Each structure stands twice: as C-alpha cells, then as structure tokens.
Amino acid sequence: MNMERTLISQTPEKIGEKVSLSGWINxxxxxxxxxxxxxxxxxxxxxxxxxxxxxxxxxxxxTIKNEFVVSIFGKVKERPSGQSKEGESTNKLEIEVEELEIxxxxxxxxxxxxxxxxxxxxxxxxxxNRNLSLRNRKINDIFxxxxxxxxxxxxxxxxxxxxxxKSPKILSSATEGGANFFKIKYFKREAFLAQSPQFYxxxxxxxxxxxxxxxxxxRAEPHFTTRHVNEFTGLDAEMxxxxxxxxxxxxxxxxxxxxxxxISQNCVKILKEYGGEILNEEKFPRxxxxxxxxILKKEYNKESLGIDTDPEGERMxxxxxxxxxxxxxxxxxxxxxxxxxxxxxxxxxxxxTESFDLIFKGVEIATGGQRIHIYxxxxxxxxxxxxxPKDFADYLNIFKLGMPPHGGWGIGSERIVQKILxxxxxxxxxxxxxxxxxxxx
Amino acid sequence: MNMERTLISQTPEKIGEKVSLSGWINxxxxxxxxxxxxxxxxxxxxxxxxxxxxxxxxxxxxTIKNEFVVSIFGKVKERPSGQSKEGESTNKLEIEVEELEIxxxxxxxxxxxxxxxxxxxxxxxxxxNRNLSLRNRKINDIFxxxxxxxxxxxxxxxxxxxxxxKSPKILSSATEGGANFFKIKYFKREAFLAQSPQFYxxxxxxxxxxxxxxxxxxRAEPHFTTRHVNEFTGLDAEMxxxxxxxxxxxxxxxxxxxxxxxISQNCVKILKEYGGEILNEEKFPRxxxxxxxxILKKEYNKESLGIDTDPEGERMxxxxxxxxxxxxxxxxxxxxxxxxxxxxxxxxxxxxTESFDLIFKGVEIATGGQRIHIYxxxxxxxxxxxxxPKDFADYLNIFKLGMPPHGGWGIGSERIVQKILxxxxxxxxxxxxxxxxxxxx
Numbered sequence: 001m002n003m004e005r006t007l008i009s010q011t012p013e014k015i016g017e018k019v020s021l022s023g024w025i026n027x028x029x030x031x032x033x034x035x036x037x038x039x040x041x042x043x044x045x046x047x048x049x050x051x052x053x054x055x056x057x058x059x060x061x062x063t064i065k066n067e068f069v070v071s072i073f074g075k076v077k078e079r080p081s082g083q084s085k086e087g088e089s090t091n092k093l094e095i096e097v098e099e100l101e102i103x104x105x106x107x108x109x110x111x112x113x114x115x116x117x118x119x120x121x122x123x124x125x126x127x128x129n130r131n132l133s134l135r136n137r138k139i140n141d142i143f144x145x146x147x148x149x150x151x152x153x154x155x156x157x158x159x160x161x162x163x164x165x166k167s168p169k170i171l172s173s174a175t176e177g178g179a180n181f182f183k184i185k186y187f188k189r190e191a192f193l194a195q196s197p198q199f200y201x202x203x204x205x206x207x208x209x210x211x212x213x214x215x216x217x218x219r220a221e222p223h224f225t226t227r228h229v230n231e232f233t234g235l236d237a238e239m240x241x242x243x244x245x246x247x248x249x250x251x252x253x254x255x256x257x258x259x260x261x262x263i264s265q266n267c268v269k270i271l272k273e274y275g276g277e278i279l280n281e282e283k284f285p286r287x288x289x290x291x292x293x294x295i296l297k298k299e300y301n302k303e304s305l306g307i308d309t310d311p312e313g314e315r316m317x318x319x320x321x322x323x324x325x326x327x328x329x330x331x332x333x334x335x336x337x338x339x340x341x342x343x344x345x346x347x348x349x350x351x352x353t354e355s356f357d358l359i360f361k362g363v364e365i366a367t368g369g370q371r372i373h374i375y376x377x378x379x380x381x382x383x384x385x386x387x388x389p390k391d392f393a394d395y396l397n398i399f400k401l402g403m404p405p406h407g408g409w410g411i412g413s414e415r416i417v418q419k420i421l422x423x424x425x426x427x428x429x430x431x432x433x434x435x436x437x438x439x440x441x
Numbered sequence: 442m443n444m445e446r447t448l449i450s451q452t453p454e455k456i457g458e459k460v461s462l463s464g465w466i467n468x469x470x471x472x473x474x475x476x477x478x479x480x481x482x483x484x485x486x487x488x489x490x491x492x493x494x495x496x497x498x499x500x501x502x503x504t505i506k507n508e509f510v511v512s513i514f515g516k517v518k519e520r521p522s523g524q525s526k527e528g529e530s531t532n533k534l535e536i537e538v539e540e541l542e543i544x545x546x547x548x549x550x551x552x553x554x555x556x557x558x559x560x561x562x563x564x565x566x567x568x569x570n571r572n573l574s575l576r577n578r579k580i581n582d583i584f585x586x587x588x589x590x591x592x593x594x595x596x597x598x599x600x601x602x603x604x605x606x607k608s609p610k611i612l613s614s615a616t617e618g619g620a621n622f623f624k625i626k627y628f629k630r631e632a633f634l635a636q637s638p639q640f641y642x643x644x645x646x647x648x649x650x651x652x653x654x655x656x657x658x659x660r661a662e663p664h665f666t667t668r669h670v671n672e673f674t675g676l677d678a679e680m681x682x683x684x685x686x687x688x689x690x691x692x693x694x695x696x697x698x699x700x701x702x703x704i705s706q707n708c709v710k711i712l713k714e715y716g717g718e719i720l721n722e723e724k725f726p727r728x729x730x731x732x733x734x735x736i737l738k739k740e741y742n743k744e745s746l747g748i749d750t751d752p753e754g755e756r757m758x759x760x761x762x763x764x765x766x767x768x769x770x771x772x773x774x775x776x777x778x779x780x781x782x783x784x785x786x787x788x789x790x791x792x793x794t795e796s797f798d799l800i801f802k803g804v805e806i807a808t809g810g811q812r813i814h815i816y817x818x819x820x821x822x823x824x825x826x827x828x829x830p831k832d833f834a835d836y837l838n839i840f841k842l843g844m845p846p847h848g849g850w851g852i853g854s855e856r857i858v859q860k861i862l863x864x865x866x867x868x869x870x871x872x873x874x875x876x877x878x879x880x881x882x
Contacts, residue, residue, distance in 0.1 A: 069845045143604065146605075151605065164587075167873060169659075203572050203575075206576065207572070208483055215656075216657055220628070241446065241463050398572050400548035401551075432608060
C-alpha cells in the first residue's frame with residue numbers, strides 16, 4: 001500500500017478510482033457477512049465496506065475496534081441511492097476495500113462512545129478523558145472554529161497596521177495590586193506570572209504606535225464559575241494617537257466585525273451544528289454604565305452595586321439590547337474610577353473613566369479604555385489608588401519619554417467561542433483547561 | 442488642528458497640500474533663525490521647518506526636546522534639490538510648519554542619542570533602557586521583521602492544513618526529567634511551567650492530525666550565552682500519518698523556505714540595513730551526525746563528543762556546508778538515543794534515533810523528529826531512560842487510543858531573527874528579554 005494518501009474530502013472527485021486512505025475507525029459495524037467501517041481523518045468521515053471474499057482484509061477487520069488507526073486501499077463507489085444519507089458529499093460514497101492495514105491498535109475500552117453525534121457527559125468525565133472526547137466530531141469542531149478566530153484576529157490587526165509583539169510572562173514584581181498573581185521560583189529569587197501584557201503593550205505604543213499580542217494570560221483567581229479559568233489566551237491591542245476613547249471602541253468594533261464575518265463564512269457547518277447565530281451587526285450600541293443600571297432597575301427591577309462583578313446584570317442588559325437594537329454586542333462605558341486600575345484615564349466627570357467593557361451575548365469578552373499618558377498625572381493616580389509609585393518605577397519610565405494619548409483592550413478569546421457556540425462553560429472552548437482544581441491532563 | 446492625521450509615508454502623495462502630522466521629535470536642530478524638526482511616526486521620518494514669522498509655533502519649537510510628542514500642521518514641499526538626501530522618498534520633502542502642538546513632553550535627559558543610525562551600547566545599557574532603545578529606528582526594525590516572521594509561520598502552517606492550537610503552560614508535574622522547569626505556587630499546591638508543548642501537540646495529532654502552536658516556552662536553565670534565554674516564543678508543529686521522519690524535514694524545509702521568502706520580499710530595507718543575506722535555497726543538505734563528526738575531525742581537526750552541546754561544532758559544520766553546498770541551512774540527523782528524550786523514535790540502528798536538528802548560520806534553530814506512537818514501545822523506552830512510567834500516566838493515555846506515526850519540531854523563533862540580522866545575541870531579538878539575572882524592565 002505504497003500509494004500516495006488521499007484525504008477523505010478528496011474522495012468525491014475520485015469515484016471509480018482506487019485510492020489509499022488513512023485514519024481512525026470512527027465506528028465498526030459487523031453485519032455478519034459484510035463489515036462496515038466508518039473511517040475518519042481530519043477532513044471528514046467516509047464509509048468503507050469489506051466483503052468476505054477479500055479474505056486477508058476481512059480477517060483483519062474482524063479484529064478491529066473503534067479508534068484503531070488503519071490504512072485502506074480500495075475503489076471509490078457511489079452508494080446505492082437508497083442507502084445514501086443526507087448531508088456531506090462523502091455520505092453518498094463507499095470505499096470497497098481490497099487491502100487493509102492496521103497501523104496502531106487501542107489498549108483500552110472507552111468510557112463512552114466517541115462517534116455519538118452528541119456526547120452528553122458531565123464536565124469531570126469530559127475533561128478527565130480529554131484526549132478521547134476531543135476526537136468526537138462535534139467537540140473537535142470547537143477548535144476548528146477557534147483556529148479561525150486566532151487567524152482572523154491577527155489578520156484584522158495587521159490590516160490596520162498593528163505590529164505583532166510577544167511580551168514577557170515572567171515579571172520581577174506583582175504590580176497592579178498583586179492578589180491575582182501566581183508566584184514562581186526564578187533561580188534564587190521570587191518572580192510572578194503576568195496577568196496581562198498591559199505595561200508591555202503600552203511600552204509598545206512608545207516604540208511602534210500600534211501593537212497587538214496573542215498570548216497566555218495567568219490569573220490566580222479562585223473562581224468556580226462557567227466563565228473563569230486560571231490560564232487563557234488573551235487577544236490584546238494598544239494604539240497611540242487616539243482622539244479619545246471612542247477611537248478604541250471604533251477599532252474594536254471593526255475587529256470584532258471582521259472576526260465574526262470570517263467565522264460566519266468559514267464555519268457554516270459548525271455554526272449550524274451548534275445552533276450558533278452570528279448577526280454581523282454594523283454598529284454596537286454604547287451605553288453608559290450609569291444608564292445601564294437605570295435600565296436594569298426600570299426594566300428588570302434589579303438593584304445593582306455595579307455591573308462589573310455581576311454576571312446577572314450583564315445578561316439582563318444584553319437581553320435588553322438584543323430586543324431594542326437587535327445586537328448581540330454592547331459597549332458599557334464610563335466605569336467609575338474606583339472600579340478601574342490606576343492607569344485608566346479619567347473623564348470630564350473625574351469620578352468616571354474613559355473605559356469600557358464589551359459584552360457579547362451576556363458575557364464580558366473584552367475590557368478596555370484610554371490610559372493616562374502624562375507622567376505626573378500617572379503618579380498622582382497611583383497615589384490616589386493608595387499604591388506606591390516606587391513599585392512602578394519601570395512602568396513609570398515609559399512616561400518619562402514622550403507618550404501619545406493611547407488606549408487598547410484585552411479580549412478573552414475563549415469566551416468568544418463559548419458564546420458563539422452556546423457552550424455551557426468557557427472551559428469547553430479550551431483544549432486542556434486549567435482551573436483551581438484541574439491541572440490535568 | 443482638527444484635521445485628519447496624515448501618516449508620514451503618505452506625504453509624498455500630498456506635495457503642495459496642507460496636512461496634519463503627529464509623531465515624535467526624532468531630532469531638533471536650531472539653526473538660529475530656522476528650527477528644523479525631524480518628525481518620526483510608525484511609517485517614517487520627515488523634516489519639518491519652522492520659520493520665525495510663524496511666531497506661536499516658533500516659540501513652542503524653541504522649548505521642544507527630542508522625543509516630545511507633537512502634532513504639526515503645514516504644507517508639504519519639495520526640498521531644494523541640493524538639500525535632498527538619498528534614500529527614502531520622504532527625504533526629498535519638507536513640511537513648512539504653520540501650527541505646532543506639543544502633546545506630551547519628556548521628563549529626563551536621555552543616556553544616549555536615539556536618533557543615531559547605529560546605537561553602540563553594551564548589553565546592560567541597551568536593555569536597562571529598553572523603552573528608549575526600542576525607539577531607535579534600526580533596533581525598532583528588528584521587531585518589524587519579527588512580526589513578519591510570526592505572520593509567515595502561521596500562514597505557512599495553515600496553507601498545509603495545520604490547525605492552530607493553544608496548549609496549557611501550567612503543568613501538574615515536571616516530566617521529561619525535571620531539572621529545567623520553573624516551579625510555581627498554584628493555589629495550595631506546587632505546579633510547573635511548561636518547557637515545551639510536546640505532550641499536548643502530540644495529543645493534538647490524535648485529535649486533529651496536524652497542529653501548530655506559537656507560544657511561550659519557559660526554560661529554567663542557568664545559561665549565560667548569546668543563544669539562550671529563559672523565556673522565548675516557540676514555533677511548534679506536529680503532524681500525523683508520516684511515512685518516516687524525512688516527511689517532517691520536508692515539511693520544515695518547506696515552511697522555512699516560505700518564511701525566508703516572505704522576509705526577503707517584505708523586509709528589503711531592514712535586511713539591507715543589517716547586511717542580512719537570505720539565500721532562499723531549494724533544498725537543505727541532510728547529514729548524519731556521525732558523518733558530521735567525521736567531517737569536523739577531517740576538515741577542522743576537531744574532536745567532539747557530540748554536536749548537540751557544542752556551539753563551535755555547529756558553527757564549523759555550518760561553515761563547511763555553506764562552502765560545499767552554498768546553503769545556510771543544514772539538517773543534522775540520527776542523534777544517538779542517549780542524547781534524545783525517551784519519546785524519540787529509534788531507527789533501524791537501535792542506538793540512533795529518527796531525529797534531527799536544523800542548523801541555520803551556525804546555530805541550532807529547531808529540533809525535531811519522529812515520536813514513538815505505540816503504547817508498549819513507549820513504556821519500554823521510558824524504562825530504558827531510567828524513568829518511571831507512573832510519572833507519565835496522562836501522557837501515556839494518549840497512546841492507549843490509536844495513534845498514527847507522527848513527529849514534529851520546535852523552533853526558537855528569536856534565533857531565526859538573530860541569525861538573519863547578524864545580531865550578536867538572541868536577546869536583541871526579544872522585546873524585553875529574560876535571563877538568569879534580568880527580569881526588568
């Protein structure tokens with residue numbers, strides 16, 4: 001079987017030809033005389049049939065179990081029309097096997113049937129058996145969409161002249177407060193894992209005006225929710241020479257629109273499979289936090305101390321915006337100074353900041369705003385936040401050089417996928433999620 | 442000055458028009474009557490001139506220092522031909538300033554002149570003042586090339602149907618030996634930082650056949666060399682259904698060719714500035730390690746215990762290959778079992794492995810090979826390496842499911858940039874490098 005490998009997606013063009021396919025046994029069905037194998041590769045699934053007169057292949061097929069890796073050689077045929085299923089083009093085909101080679105066997109029986117259309121597992125089983133569950137086509141598809149997201153983010157940013165940077169994840173000190181940092185032993189001293197590239201992307205503005213980063217973000221927060229994990233992939237950006245913070249929202253809106261458009265176009269099947277709807281709205285409504293709180297009180301009779309830490313409020317305002325503006329996105333703006341980091345630019349009303357959260361389908365997926373770019377103002381703000389400027393010496397040095405007005409955002413990439421595909425937890429959008437209790441596999 | 446911003450690169454199309462530009466003062470020159478400002482933005486540098494009769498602007502320009510952030514408004518003119526410099530098209534232009542606005546000032550005098558064509562600084566000064574040194578055009582350009590590298594790697598991988606994944610960086614145990622892992626405090630327990638995505642990208646083969654990752658790699662090695670850092674960005678890939686490990690080298694060769702082609706095309710000016718030469722060779726020579734050692738002995742009279750840990754040997758063999766095959770790349774293959782991790786596939790000669798290093802201009806930039814994909818063989822190999830299969834339970838689980846023959850590579854992205862631009866240390870290719878002593882800025 002030294003023929004070149006044909007991918008399953010290529011078989012519809014090869015009807016009547018003999019091909020060599022490789023992949024996994026998705027399902028094996030023994031019909032007494034005939035043995036059917038559903039073969040799966042990265043491009044699709046196709047049925048193969050082994051007749052008893054192909055003795056060698058038939059004997060091997062008798063011993064095969066699901067998830068064996070095999071190569072088959074045989075002729076591509078159209079199925080008798082009665083048997084062909086709806087859907088993918090390979091469903092109308094069948095490979096009549098002449099040779100079969102077992103490449104590798106499985107060692108265990110599996111705790112669940114991965115060929116099921118829908119795996120109905122609790123989180124523990126799903127993640128304990130992650131290597132197995134990822135082989136399920138529907139779960140597998142989550143990460144095909146995620147790869148499109150990563151690609152489209154990078155392309156959207158480059159198209160607008162943002163430079164891709166990689167900032168350090170090991171820090172000498174835990175700034176921005178300190179509670180949410182993981183501590184590491186760095187040779188003979190102590191160091192910390194970056195909980196955002198904030199300071200470095202601002203430095204990037206000084207050097208490159210516009211930068212973006214796709215990188216790991218570490219958060220030592222002991223949350224047990226469906227929207228938090230302790231390690232995720234952040235999509236960050238920072239841009240200089242803005243007029244005010246609406247420039248940042250304009251840019252983020254544009255980027256999110258490009259991302260959702262690309263996903264709409266490239267993931268049609270996956271969106272359908274998950275009932276995922278993408279509206280491709282032109283403009284995202286922008287509502288001041290204060291107004292949003294009034295709406296919640298009036299429309300939902302909800303008293304709130306602030307939306308930032310209140311998932312229910314985010315869901316409600318999202319609902320309201322969806323009904324009123326037919327938008328899945330909404331910017332909430334002008335968060336109070338007390339609820340934002342010291343580097344956030346205050347607004348004309350000094351109690352409020354030039355900042356925003358972007359809510360998508362009821363969940364905050366991004367936080368951003370304008371930053372203070374004037375050295376003295378930044379020192380004042382650090383003091384006002386009861387922090388010590390000495391602890392921020394390296395960061396402050398950036399602002400001793402001339403810095404333009406600037407701002408940016410941080411996006412939690414996996415939350416976008418979670419919400420697009422209606423996943424019950426963000427963890428389902430992560431290949432090998434990490435939470436307070438889980439560090440395996 | 443509420444006119445829309447024009448970028449400096451757009452000025453050659455606007456001769457005779459009035460424009461508004463924003464950026465940094467690269468150099469200010471006071472000629473008594475005339476004041477000249479070289480204005481710098483992300484797209485280039487252009488000269489501006491302020492005549493004394495523009496009183497307000499002139500007074501402001503008197504107070505300006507290098508690195509101030511300003512906006513200017515004025516007419517784009519061609520310079521008198523005698524004054525125009527060679528090179529960039531903006532060198533032939535001059536902005537006759539009518540209005541000038543100081544957006545932000547600097548707070549310090551600088552330890553060196555960043556407008557110099559070449560900053561001749563020692564490493565300490567260069568990195569202690571990283572925010573300043575990054576503003577130097579030549580240093581700045583390193584990261585423009587790096588961004589092209591990241592982009593081209595992703596596109597090359599996607600073109601060949603590799604899926605982009607993000608694997609966890611926090612691990613519950615330090616496998617692969619353990620010495621080179623940073624330890625972290627993870628809530629109430631101990632955890633480790635990933636020193637490669639090895640196990641996860643192999644898991645990725647089980648789920649997706651072909652995967653790649655661009656991610657942070659942490660190495661707790663106490664090296665003090667020009668080729669090592671403790672945190673870098675790895676370009677990893679892993680592919681299933683290979684015939685043998687030459688498939689992996691074929692793929693890596695193809696990817697490196699695409700990367701170097703894109704850099705050749707998109708970074709002409711930067712390559713010239715650094716005297717960086719790219720050969721765009723079709724095929725990279727492949728030499729068995731054993732043969733390479735013979736060549737070193739014969740041609741350079743060098744005795745070697747193994748090339749892997751011997752930078753001098755790598756430089757010599759690179760020299761020899763360059764002379765003989767006119768190639769900057771060379772694959773060294775078939776490393777001994779003792780020098781490779783337990784998961785490396787042994788060859789027909791059981792003392793050797795189906796593995797390679799890729800040497801580029803005298804430095805190892807990638808390591809790769811075929812992995813063992815059979816469960817029992819892997820257990821044997823773990824034992825033979827004096828390790829305990831119990832410590833690898835999660836990893837071994839991957840191989841209880843059917844796994845195809847597979848392999849891949851890990852590339853150190855910054856080393857590619859270092860060698861293309863002839864930088865004296867890999868640290869120069871990292872925005873904010875981390876080594877044993879340096880964790881700042």
